[in-house]
Amino acid sequence: DTAVSQTPKYLVTQMGNDKSIKCEQNLGHDTMYWYKQDSKKFLKIMFSYNNKELIINETVPNRFSPKSPDKAHLNLHINSLELGDSAVYFCASSGGDPAGNTIYFGEGSWLTVV
């Protein structure tokens, strides 16, 4: 029973297309995140939502738009995809432990833009 699940796991698409990655967590956490792991293997935060409200928005092109319909879901929509968007995108959540620190990740979505 996957705690943080994201779909699709693999996505190959052409430049200029619009695509979405969905994420759901069943941990009852209040905070959800999107992280991106680029070709240099760095994991960097993109967005964070707490109870459906945006709380962290790093310097990300506005082609990337997160949407949180409820606190268990945080979807990532990407418009006008570019070659440089090719990366692994990880959804994550936190809030279950008393300190609220530990972040749990999904398995990742491998996006390839051709």
Next chain:
Amino acid sequence: DQQVKQNSPSLSVQEGRISILNCDYTNSMFDYFLWYKKYPAEGPTFLISISSIKDKNEDGRFTVFLNKSAKHLSLHIVPSQPGDSAVYFCAAQPGANSKLTFGKGITLSVRP
């Protein structure tokens, strides 16, 4: 601007020996540190953490040491097992539910 640095890209150890993975940070606002383990084609999995009020936290074969004055932490795995072979990410954050800043990761190989 790397605030969390894992300067060694890889480490190879013999099964049964100790693995020591190092991590340095520059941001003095960080007060919580975590280690994540990642297998290929999977997401990072939480391994162990330490708060800045402690200098050591132990969980089974895994121990994390924190030296705040040196802004340095390390993960010790004793004894190392082949199943420990993975990429290990050091991460830090300035508070609960705040942005987690990751190092680049270190690939650990445990030889049978």
